[in-house]
Amino acid sequence: MSTISYSDKIPNNVNLSEDRTLQRALEQWQPNYLAWWDDMGPDGSQNFDVYLRTAVSVDPQGWAQFGHVKMPDYRWGIFLNPGEKDRKIHFGDHKGEDAWQDVPGEYRANLRRIIVTQGDTEPASVEQQRHLGLTCPSQYDLRNLFQVNVEEGRHLWAMVYLLHKYFGRDGREEGEALLERRSGNQDNPRILQAFNEQTPDWLSFFMFTYFTDRDGKFQLCALAESSFDPLARTTKFMLTEEAHHMFVGESGISRVIQRTCAAMNELKTDDPKKLREAGVIDLPTLQRYLNFHFSVTIDLFGADESSNAATFYSTGLKGRYEEGKRVDDHQLRGQTYKVLQAVGGKLVEREVPMLNALNEVLRDDYIADSRAGVERWNKVIEKAGIPFRLKTPHKAFHRSIGALSGVKVSPEGQVVSEAEWNAKVDDWLPSGSDRAFVASLMGRVVEPGQFANWIAPPVMGINRQPVDFEYIRFG
Amino acid sequence: MDMADAAVIKQHLIDPEICIRCNTCEATCPVQAITHDSRNYVVDADKCNFCMACIPPCPTGSIDNWRTLPRIKAYGLAEQLGWDELPAELSPEQMAESGVAADAMPVAEPAAASASASATTGSEAAFNSAQYNATLPPWSAAHAYVNLYGPKAAEKSVTATVTGNVRVTEVGREYDTHHVVLDFGTMPFPVLEGQSIGIVPPGTDAGGRPHHARQYSIASPRNGERPGYNNLSLTIKRVLEDHQGQPVRGVASNYMCDLKVGDTVQVIGPFGTTFLMPNHPKSHLVMICTGTGSAPMRAMTEWRRRLRQSGKFEGGKLMLFFGARTKEELPYFGPLQNLPKDFIDINFAFSRTQGQPKRYVQHTMAERAADLAALLADPNACFYVCGLKAMEEGVVATLRDIARGAGMDWDTVGATLKREGRLHLETY
Numbered sequence: 001m002s003t004i005s006y007s008d009k010i011p012n013n014v015n016l017s018e019d020r021t022l023q024r025a026l027e028q029w030q031p032n033y034l035a036w037w038d039d040m041g042p043d044g045s046q047n048f049d050v051y052l053r054t055a056v057s058v059d060p061q062g063w064a065q066f067g068h069v070k071m072p073d074y075r076w077g078i079f080l081n082p083g084e085k086d087r088k089i090h091f092g093d094h095k096g097e098d099a100w101q102d103v104p105g106e107y108r109a110n111l112r113r114i115i116v117t118q119g120d121t122e123p124a125s126v127e128q129q130r131h132l133g134l135t136c137p138s139q140y141d142l143r144n145l146f147q148v149n150v151e152e153g154r155h156l157w158a159m160v161y162l163l164h165k166y167f168g169r170d171g172r173e174e175g176e177a178l179l180e181r182r183s184g185n186q187d188n189p190r191i192l193q194a195f196n197e198q199t200p201d202w203l204s205f206f207m208f209t210y211f212t213d214r215d216g217k218f219q220l221c222a223l224a225e226s227s228f229d230p231l232a233r234t235t236k237f238m239l240t241e242e243a244h245h246m247f248v249g250e251s252g253i254s255r256v257i258q259r260t261c262a263a264m265n266e267l268k269t270d271d272p273k274k275l276r277e278a279g280v281i282d283l284p285t286l287q288r289y290l291n292f293h294f295s296v297t298i299d300l301f302g303a304d305e306s307s308n309a310a311t312f313y314s315t316g317l318k319g320r321y322e323e324g325k326r327v328d329d330h331q332l333r334g335q336t337y338k339v340l341q342a343v344g345g346k347l348v349e350r351e352v353p354m355l356n357a358l359n360e361v362l363r364d365d366y367i368a369d370s371r372a373g374v375e376r377w378n379k380v381i382e383k384a385g386i387p388f389r390l391k392t393p394h395k396a397f398h399r400s401i402g403a404l405s406g407v408k409v410s411p412e413g414q415v416v417s418e419a420e421w422n423a424k425v426d427d428w429l430p431s432g433s434d435r436a437f438v439a440s441l442m443g444r445v446v447e448p449g450q451f452a453n454w455i456a457p458p459v460m461g462i463n464r465q466p467v468d469f470e471y472i473r474f475g
Numbered sequence: 476m477d478m479a480d481a482a483v484i485k486q487h488l489i490d491p492e493i494c495i496r497c498n499t500c501e502a503t504c505p506v507q508a509i510t511h512d513s514r515n516y517v518v519d520a521d522k523c524n525f526c527m528a529c530i531p532p533c534p535t536g537s538i539d540n541w542r543t544l545p546r547i548k549a550y551g552l553a554e555q556l557g558w559d560e561l562p563a564e565l566s567p568e569q570m571a572e573s574g575v576a577a578d579a580m581p582v583a584e585p586a587a588a589s590a591s592a593s594a595t596t597g598s599e600a601a602f603n604s605a606q607y608n609a610t611l612p613p614w615s616a617a618h619a620y621v622n623l624y625g626p627k628a629a630e631k632s633v634t635a636t637v638t639g640n641v642r643v644t645e646v647g648r649e650y651d652t653h654h655v656v657l658d659f660g661t662m663p664f665p666v667l668e669g670q671s672i673g674i675v676p677p678g679t680d681a682g683g684r685p686h687h688a689r690q691y692s693i694a695s696p697r698n699g700e701r702p703g704y705n706n707l708s709l710t711i712k713r714v715l716e717d718h719q720g721q722p723v724r725g726v727a728s729n730y731m732c733d734l735k736v737g738d739t740v741q742v743i744g745p746f747g748t749t750f751l752m753p754n755h756p757k758s759h760l761v762m763i764c765t766g767t768g769s770a771p772m773r774a775m776t777e778w779r780r781r782l783r784q785s786g787k788f789e790g791g792k793l794m795l796f797f798g799a800r801t802k803e804e805l806p807y808f809g810p811l812q813n814l815p816k817d818f819i820d821i822n823f824a825f826s827r828t829q830g831q832p833k834r835y836v837q838h839t840m841a842e843r844a845a846d847l848a849a850l851l852a853d854p855n856a857c858f859y860v861c862g863l864k865a866m867e868e869g870v871v872a873t874l875r876d877i878a879r880g881a882g883m884d885w886d887t888v889g890a891t892l893k894r895e896g897r898l899h900l901e902t903y
Contacts, residue, residue: 064531085829243497244534250495327733372496372513379559459493460536
């Protein structure tokens with residue numbers, strides 16, 4: 001029995017019933033949203049009861065309600081973390097002043113841009129992942145995919161709420177445009193390039209949820225510090241949901257590694273050819289996928305020197321990761337930070353004003369966090385007694401944004417010639433044949449408790465349910 | 476071994492093999508018991524109050540792990556941060572080695588009411604209330620050693636090593652409060668609850684003179700923050716503005732809050748011969764403090780708790796009146812609530828809880844007038860007040876009103892409290 005009530009059209013904790021303007025805006029937007037979901041949401045998933053986690057309120061007990069739900073009936077809605085009375089701005093030029101409950105006129109354009117950019121990533125990832133249900137390695141994984149999808153959908157709602165509530169007609173137009181852009185569409189693509197890449201197979205999906213959704217964590221953490229209080233509260237709540245997405249990625253890759261290592265030990269080989277014949281993904285291929293997703297994701301943090309980043313920080317729109325935990329002046333004037341640059345065939349560090357390097361600061365925080373997770377994957381390999389280590393490539397590897405874009409750098413951080421890059425690129429990034437091989441493994445497995453050959457079962461089920469639980473009831 | 480060490484706890488742990496470091500638990504925990512490094516997320520057994528708020532939001536289930544073990548073997552933060560996998564449950568033999576039966580029931584975590592006390596002693600100002608402040612300790616107080624280290628002692632200072640420094644108030648608040656543990660190694664440093672020590676910050680002031688020592692109340696009981704170790708704890712609030720609200724950067728408090736484990740500090744003291752607790756079994760404690768003045772109350776409460784657990788101490792009431800702006804600003808709020816109700820009678824007053832009228836400690840004291848009147852009349856009851864200077868007058872005036880309300884002559888009661896070493900004020 002589901003514990004979820006569908007009585008409200010738009011569940012919320014923002015007093016929607018008394019805000020006629022907002023109601024009208026959202027009621028108009030909602031059918032378009034559902035039409036978008038029908039067109040671009042998970043392919044062929046309309047009539048399943050899926051065991052989903054749904055938020056019914058923002059307290060710890062309320063936002064993790066589990067029950068079987070048909071996805072289009074998911075309780076899309078608007079939830080903000082409770083406000084903190086007398087919250088003060090804690091960084092930038094306005095430090096010490098009251099946090100803004102409304103948008104200051106002079107920052108309107110920048111705030112709208114930040115919200116639209118964040119909002120655009122949410123439907124984009126649903127679009128990128130829409131065909132994956134057809135090749136899921138298990139019912140457990142299919143459920144996780146759907147959970148990720150509905151929460152991305154709800155995050156879109158969160159951003160659209162802010163646009164409608166605080167940005168008037170402009171906001172409504174931006175809300176519409178979020179439903180009109182399409183991931184990968186040449187004429188009307190998503191704003192950030194990583195969200196126009198394909199997510200063609202489950203290995204890519206796991207890498208995406210590990211690396212790219214982790215970017216989401218860092219961006220949301222930075223926005224959760226914002227002086228614009230509604231944005232801070234919205235993103236704080238989104239973070240609690242984002243956690244599951246990273247879980248899907250980290251545990252997904254971990255299970256792929258576990259299965260591969262088991263096959264390596266069974267067959268007593270590390271020959272990729274033999275392993276591929278055995279139907280598992282060899283570790284060097286995993287490393288190439290890792291290289292690709294890591295490098296594409298760190299581009300998402302933007303240029304290493306950015307006056308926009310400085311402005312966003314100084315004006316209090318976007319803080320640093322864990323701003324509240326840092327012990328400095330929270331204004332950063334006169335401080336510097338080291339960024340990389342290629343000079344004369346070598347990578348050199350260069351001091352730039354800290355305020356202009358905030359994208360780099362966030363990127364470095366992200367890199368440290370990502371590496372820690374990769375080390376945990378290495379533990380799985382180590383446990384199997386196999387002398388192989390996955391590692392994140394150098395920060396300058398395969399970059400398309402900032403001072404490092406266009407420079408050819410090996411995963412180890414050596415600047416290389418165009419010729420050398422071309423000769424080695426297939427060792428460093430997934431080749432066409434790698435992708436074809438991975439695609440060949442993707443067959444649909446949906447019997448409860450059954451798993452595709454290339455991935456190990458999880459340690460435990462969702463919400464402590466058994467692994468062979470009927471996570472999805474078909475038809 | 477101290478019997479208190481044999482207590483069994485159920486320790487909350489996070490499975491490092493499953494945890495994905497998404498930070499949800501740390502963000503959810505209302506008492507900041509969860510922390511992390513680049514490797515693991517871990518739960519501080521001293522802070523976790525088993526409120527379970529972290530359990531449902533965890534996407535992995537890694538948060539829901541528990542180990543029953545003797546308190547003395549509780550896994551510390553550093554240990555947990557180094558784990559690749561969870562340790563197994565202790566075997567009955569291992570439990571027995573620590574002096575506890577394998578089937579012993581876990582008890583609640585230790586008392587911990589605290590906050591910093593950058594106490595500058597000697598608060599004999601022009602307050603009427605101060606005239607009732609005792610200049611003698613209660614008759615059954617233990618003998619205190621003082622000034623073992625300092626300008627007039629043979630040793631000018633003693634070196635202590637920081638063995639713990641954790642933040643105990645909500646992150647993102649204007650102020651942070653740290654729980655700092657200092658270890659004296661093999662150097663003698665005997666202390667009693669209610670005493671304070673001095674910290675000498677390194678460096679010099681604007682005039683080129685060495686910094687003055689700053690005094691802090693000790694927040695741990697006489698046998699150590701960890702029983703049987705030569706250590707003690709302080710609870711220190713970072714000072715960023717003075718009492719008038721002017722921006723100022725507290726020299727010692729910032730120095731202390733920024734210390735890392737392994738750093739050493741220069742200590743003088745101990746100080747204090749009067750703000751000491753009675754030791755006779757029938758003695759009652761009434762402790763009245765605001766946010767930052769609760770360190771000595773934590774020490775006294777914990778000593779009584781250890782005595783009670785050892786079975787060596789039969790009774791005596793503990794009443795605590797604890798005020799703060801909000802419960803979020805009250806460090807160790809959770810552990811305090813876990814103390815058995817028949818052990819301590821806790822009365823909180825929050826002055827800035829959203830949507831509720833301001834409540835100060837005096838209000839809660841007035842509500843408990845009947846109980847307090849009986850204790851004012853009981854020669855076995857001692858009263859302790861610690862916190863901001865501004866609270867002192869109101870608190871003592873409330874005691875006066877309660878006495879009068881019960882038909883007692885305050886002049887007699889107040890004079891007796893002072894003469895018998897039963898009322899102690901330490902405000903700053």
